[in-house]
Amino acid sequence: MRVLVISSYYAPEAAGNAPYVTGVCEQLAARGHDVEVATGFPHYPWWSRQARGIARTEQISGVTVRRRTHYVPSRPTLARRGLYEASLAAAGLAGLPATRPDAVIAVVPSQADAVVARIAATLYRRRYGIVFQDLMGVAARQVGAAGRTRAGGAVGRLELSLARHASAIAIVTEGYRPYLVDGGVDPKRIVHVYNWAEYTRPAERRELTRQRLGWAETEVVCLYAGSLGYKQGLETIVDTAAQLNGDSLRVVLAGDGSERASLLQRSVRRGEHVDFLPPSQAGRYESLLEAADILLVSQRPAVGEMSIASKLGPYLRAGRPIVAAVSRESETGRELSRTGASVLVEPGDPKAVARSIRALAGDPGRRASLGASGSAYAATYLTRDQAIVRYEEFLAMLSPPAAAARRGSGSPTCKL
Numbered sequence: 001m002r003v004l005v006i007s008s009y010y011a012p013e014a015a016g017n018a019p020y021v022t023g024v025c026e027q028l029a030a031r032g033h034d035v036e037v038a039t040g041f042p043h044y045p046w047w048s049r050q051a052r053g054i055a056r057t058e059q060i061s062g063v064t065v066r067r068r069t070h071y072v073p074s075r076p077t078l079a080r081r082g083l084y085e086a087s088l089a090a091a092g093l094a095g096l097p098a099t100r101p102d103a104v105i106a107v108v109p110s111q112a113d114a115v116v117a118r119i120a121a122t123l124y125r126r127r128y129g130i131v132f133q134d135l136m137g138v139a140a141r142q143v144g145a146a147g148r149t150r151a152g153g154a155v156g157r158l159e160l161s162l163a164r165h166a167s168a169i170a171i172v173t174e175g176y177r178p179y180l181v182d183g184g185v186d187p188k189r190i191v192h193v194y195n196w197a198e199y200t201r202p203a204e205r206r207e208l209t210r211q212r213l214g215w216a217e218t219e220v221v222c223l224y225a226g227s228l229g230y231k232q233g234l235e236t237i238v239d240t241a242a243q244l245n246g247d248s249l250r251v252v253l254a255g256d257g258s259e260r261a262s263l264l265q266r267s268v269r270r271g272e273h274v275d276f277l278p279p280s281q282a283g284r285y286e287s288l289l290e291a292a293d294i295l296l297v298s299q300r301p302a303v304g305e306m307s308i309a310s311k312l313g314p315y316l317r318a319g320r321p322i323v324a325a326v327s328r329e330s331e332t333g334r335e336l337s338r339t340g341a342s343v344l345v346e347p348g349d350p351k352a353v354a355r356s357i358r359a360l361a362g363d364p365g366r367r368a369s370l371g372a373s374g375s376a377y378a379a380t381y382l383t384r385d386q387a388i389v390r391y392e393e394f395l396a397m398l399s400p401p402a403a404a405a406r407r408g409s410g411s412p413t414c415k416l
Contacts (some may be wrong), residue, residue, distance in 0.1 A: 004101035008110035029062035038095035092116035103398035108133035127167035163171035168397035196387035197313030203283035209291035228257035233300035239350035241273035289318035297324035316378040321370035341374030
């Protein structure tokens with residue numbers, strides 16, 4: 001099949017959903033599909049353009065990537081987010097190929113991508129599907145500034161309308177299903193797909209990474225590695241670090257995002273108990289995770305069904321225990337409960353996070369047990385081969401009617 005994927009995030013971006021979108025596209029290309037991606041220029045999690053230009057087409061691991069320029073807000077407020085989405089829609093439409101695809105796929109968290117997919121499907125007279133990495137209607141109500149309730153209602157209505165008209169829906173967690181079904185989406189068109197944890201060999205040994213970063217072997221290093229954005233609620237981690245001062249514990253925030261400057265300022269006010277590191281590329285990122293002793297996850301207390309933390313796969317692969325300041329009713333909380341690799345505490349409670357970290361720091365045996373459970377879970381459920389089977393099912397639902405008829409009659413067809 002000739003597949004057109006519309007996504008606002010793509011390689012070389014290494015945070016958020018970009019690694020998963022990139023991985024799926026490259027796997028489809030490796031299986032013989034002609035995959036084109038309509039996307040923008042790299043900008044996340046930095047919230048600034050990382051390359052110049054207006055239009056560019058390039059080949060990345062067998063995938064044709066069509067980039068078009070768009071607006072990037074330095075700080076994504078509610079109003080700026082609206083302008084950002086509008087510019088992404090314009091960029092997506094400008095990046096549509098002249099060649100007619102067999103299927104169109106949009107990846108949400110950017111609702112603009114779903115809008116472009118529906119327009120493209122109409123222009124090409126093809127089916128379109130949506131991969132929901134996040135639910136933007138819920139997100140707009142839970143996270144934002146004044147007016148978020150009204151905005152959330154409008155975003156939610158548009159989101160459900162686009163989902164109802166899609167031929168297939170892919171969800172990365174079962175928690176999204178009730179919202180979509182209650183919104184009128186046919187449950188038979190919903191497929192549960194997985195964000196697999198692609199294994200990348202660490203670039204250096206644990207001892208060398210700790211030595212390079214100045215981490216003593218006697219220290220217990222607690223690491224958060226990922227996007228430093230609003231919904232992560234990383235103020236909790238900064239305040240936790242102040243609680244741990246003098247306990248031979250080191251707290252590290254590695255990454256970039258819209259809240260990095262404010263988190264750094266908060267750390268200075270609390271006494272500079274947090275180390276800040278820049279984002280790491282593949283290989284170095286895995287080295288960083290394995291060099292830590294405890295991995296941290298945080299979400300703002302209001303965040304519930306909205307999204308599942310994208311860092312869970314790499315965290316579990318690293319084989320380190322996880323302390324997660326997330327709601328037990330959130331999708332991240334539910335997923336972590338299934339892994340047996342984590343200690344869950346209430347979000348927004350630095351004292352509770354500090355207590356859990358101290359308990360793990362003093363119990364190496366439990367740290368090893370939790371870490372082993374996480375790596376075993378990743379090896380069982382988060383492998384590429386298992387995940388791509390679900391994406392095959394999703395893609396088959398988008399086949400042009402003629403191709404579907406050929407499959408039904410036993411005629412030769414391209415098999416994933």
